[in-house]
Amino acid sequence: MHSLAFLCARRLVSHHRSFRRALDFLPAELYPVLIQAAVVDGRRFVVRDLVGTWPFPVLSFHWVLDYRECHYDRPRRRRPIHLDDPKKSCMKAVILGVMAYLRRELEGPWHRTRRGRRFPPPSLQGFFSSPSERRCRLRVVDMTGLQTEDEENRVPDTLSSWSITDVLAKACIEVFKNHTAFLKRCSKQCKGSSGASVAPRSIQVEVLADLFIAGDIDLVCDALRIAALSPLRLKCRDFHAENLSVAHTLDLVQTLDPAGIRRLDLCFNDLDLRDLCAVLVHVTRFTDLLSLKVSYAEEEPEMMATRAELQGLSALLGRLTWLKELNLTCCKLSGKLRHALSEVQVPLESLELPVCSLLPNDLTFLSQSIHAPALKKLDLNDLNFSEEFLQPLQDLLEEASASLLHLDLTECCMIDSWLEALLPVLCRCSRLRCLGLSGNPLSSTVLKTLLQETVILLDLRLVYYPYPMDCRKQNLPPPPSASHCLLWHDMDQEHFAVVKAELRRMLVDSGRADIVWTDKFLNYKAVDYFAV
Numbered sequence: 001m002h003s004l005a006f007l008c009a010r011r012l013v014s015h016h017r018s019f020r021r022a023l024d025f026l027p028a029e030l031y032p033v034l035i036q037a038a039v040v041d042g043r044r045f046v047v048r049d050l051v052g053t054w055p056f057p058v059l060s061f062h063w064v065l066d067y068r069e070c071h072y073d074r075p076r077r078r079r080p081i082h083l084d085d086p087k088k089s090c091m092k093a094v095i096l097g098v099m100a101y102l103r104r105e106l107e108g109p110w111h112r113t114r115r116g117r118r119f120p121p122p123s124l125q126g127f128f129s130s131p132s133e134r135r136c137r138l139r140v141v142d143m144t145g146l147q148t149e150d151e152e153n154r155v156p157d158t159l160s161s162w163s164i165t166d167v168l169a170k171a172c173i174e175v176f177k178n179h180t181a182f183l184k185r186c187s188k189q190c191k192g193s194s195g196a197s198v199a200p201r202s203i204q205v206e207v208l209a210d211l212f213i214a215g216d217i218d219l220v221c222d223a224l225r226i227a228a229l230s231p232l233r234l235k236c237r238d239f240h241a242e243n244l245s246v247a248h249t250l251d252l253v254q255t256l257d258p259a260g261i262r263r264l265d266l267c268f269n270d271l272d273l274r275d276l277c278a279v280l281v282h283v284t285r286f287t288d289l290l291s292l293k294v295s296y297a298e299e300e301p302e303m304m305a306t307r308a309e310l311q312g313l314s315a316l317l318g319r320l321t322w323l324k325e326l327n328l329t330c331c332k333l334s335g336k337l338r339h340a341l342s343e344v345q346v347p348l349e350s351l352e353l354p355v356c357s358l359l360p361n362d363l364t365f366l367s368q369s370i371h372a373p374a375l376k377k378l379d380l381n382d383l384n385f386s387e388e389f390l391q392p393l394q395d396l397l398e399e400a401s402a403s404l405l406h407l408d409l410t411e412c413c414m415i416d417s418w419l420e421a422l423l424p425v426l427c428r429c430s431r432l433r434c435l436g437l438s439g440n441p442l443s444s445t446v447l448k449t450l451l452q453e454t455v456i457l458l459d460l461r462l463v464y465y466p467y468p469m470d471c472r473k474q475n476l477p478p479p480p481s482a483s484h485c486l487l488w489h490d491m492d493q494e495h496f497a498v499v500k501a502e503l504r505r506m507l508v509d510s511g512r513a514d515i516v517w518t519d520k521f522l523n524y525k526a527v528d529y530f531a532v
Contacts, residue, residue: 005030011039013046020049023505028055028486039064044093051097054138061094062145068131076105093162094105094141095171096274098205101136102175102231107182143168144210144237161212161240168209168234176230204231208260210238217241217248217495238291246275253282262530263291266375269331271296273305273313280316291350291529293327304332310339318343325350325377325529337362347374349403350529354381363392372399376532377406381436385412390421397425404429406527410464411439411485416446433532434462441485444468444499451503451517455510463517465503471496 011329012033013019028033031050038046051059146164187457213220227233236256241249249269264283271279271392283289296305310333317323317340326348332356333340348371358380364370378400383389397404407429419442427431435454447465454460467486472479476490503517 001214003033005033006037006206009033010041013038013041013043016043016045019046023049023053031055035064039090039245042089044089046125047090047099048092048100051094051138051141052101053136054101055136057137058140058142059094059138060142061091062142064090065146072073091143091146092167095167095207096141098138098141098207099171099175100382101138102203102205103178105136106179106231112452138205138207140208143207145210161210162214164209165185165213165220167209167210168211169219171218171529172207172223172230172232172234173226175232176226181232187300198347204233206233206235208237211236211240213239213241213252214243217244221251224257227257233486236261238265242268244269246271246278249275249279250282253279253355258285258287260288261286263290263325265291265293265327266290267293267295267327269295273309277312278380279310280313282320283388284316286320288322290322291325291327292317292320293325293329293352294324295327295329295331297330304334305336306341307336310336311342314340314343317341318345321346324348325352327352327354327379330355331388332357335359335361338365340371341365341371345370347371350376350377350532351375351518352377352378352379352381354408358383360388360392363389363396366401366474367396370496374403375400376403377527377529378404379406379408380412381408381410383409383412385409385414385418387418390418394422394425397429401428401430403431405431405459406434407432408436408473410436410521413485414442416443419446419450419462423450427453427456430457431459432457433459434527435460436464438464438466438519439485440466441469441479443470444464445470447499447503448506451506452510455507455512455515462514463515465517465519466521467491467496468499471499477501 009030012022031054035047035050037043038050049478053388123241143164191526209408211220223230223234224236225234230451237260239252239256239261241252244252249266251272253264264286266276266279271294273296276294280294317326323344323346326344326459329352330339331340331353333353337356337358351366351371378396380393397407407426419437419440432454437450447468450465451463454463467488469486471491472486473490473492479486500519506513507513507517
């Protein structure tokens with residue numbers, strides 16, 4: 001239920017003109033609840049006015065949206081948090097409020113009369129600004145952590161990740177251009193009789209955001225280059241780029257301010273291993289980097305990276321002394337994981353190695369490395385599992401059992417006997433929260449055994465399981481191999497519904513209805529390391 005203060009705030013923001021008259025008399029303590037109420041009801045002009053007079057140094061837009069999602073008392077809509085039309089309007093209203101504040105602070109004292117005098121004079125500048133304008137202390141607008149929908153599933157009239165980046169970059173460039181033009185006018189018009197110019201005021205508001213680039217980099221590069229000079233400074237926390245050439249990737253990495261960058265995601269760009277190393281030379285400037293996601297592809301698919309090339313990659317990774325998460329998606333590391341990680345001397349807490357063509361000796365190295373006891377998240381997606389992998393994976397899970405929170409073994413060709421062999425060590429992973437087994441050729445019998453054995457894991461909350469092989473339609477030819485998983489269109493829906501109901505009943509009977517067992521692997525979204 002809403003608080004009395006929130007209900008009163010909604011009443012106040014419902015009439016914009018009345019709110020404008022009351023703004024000068026409102027105490028600073030009411031601003032948070034007022035902006036929450038304005039966002040809930042989509043009062044974008046009120047949002048703009050509140051931001052333009054915000055009496056605190058920091059404004060977190062994500063905090064405002066979180067309140068909207070938790071307290072939205074209109075008809076319920078079950079869907080992911082994303083920037084729909086009301087939120088899009090509110091986000092733009094925040095930017096407009098910041099721009100209005102900067103223009104007022106930078107240009108207000110320089111308004112002129114027709115006779116060429118500055119108005120208001122310095123002694124009366126405070127008198128001619130309202131109390132709410134004088135108390136504005138805004139210096140940082142935090143727009144990080146905004147959740148958006150994937151492009152292919154995006155609802156019309158919503159903001160994509162790229163659109164957010166585009167809006168912020170355009171705002172920073174516009175403020176910079178307007179301020180530059182204003183300074184030129186001042187240099188010509190605002191001179192005393194002695195010919196000396198009066199220096200204009202200097203103020204800067206920082207917009208902290210997660211940036212997403214896909215293709216066109218010019219706009220964002222321009223916004224980042226002028227960041228130190230613009231009154232509205234675009235600063236990046238998490239950076240994601242895809243579908244870029246080597247030259248564009250290098251331009252962006254060199255343009256980024258290394259201070260404060262937490263995550264760099266360069267997967268799915270047109271890079272080979274040599275290109276990737278050239279990019280990482282500049283990435284080593286990012287002293288605050290905690291998460292790095294990279295991939296490379298060889299020009300000739302049958303060629304593998306040499307030991308020397310991987311050692312060069314390892315040397316660059318070793319210079320990232322604060323790194324906690326490493327993702328090497330689609331990197332061909334067959335038997336050579338040791339060379340790629342040999343220089344990484346800081347224990348990694350998240351290691352993602354999907355589609356890396358790993359061999360058993362790679363898992364053996366990992367189980368004996370400094371990383372195993374520290375791992376909170378391990379992704380071995382698309383591992384071509386065989387009996388030779390069994391002992392190395394058991395050893396690795398044993399070493400990580402005290403820390404592991406998230407384990408992904410999706411599409412690893414895991415059969416019943418191998419999963420049963422892993423069950424004892426899985427049950428010793430006492431902190432495990434999420435287990436991914438989608439896309440493996442498992443039977444409903446072993447799934448029920450898995451459920452019965454893992455209910456003792458008190459932290460376990462989510463299990464992704466595959467379509468059981470015994471739910472296959474009877475009139476189909478046998479699968480090509482024992483490792484061939486069951487697909488949706490080959491499944492007997494009635495039989496599968498019975499299996500799902502049985503799994504749900506077993507969870508309830510065991511007192512673990514809090515665990516979610518789901519076959520919806522298409523909706524699977526990897527757990528964010530920073531949310532673990």
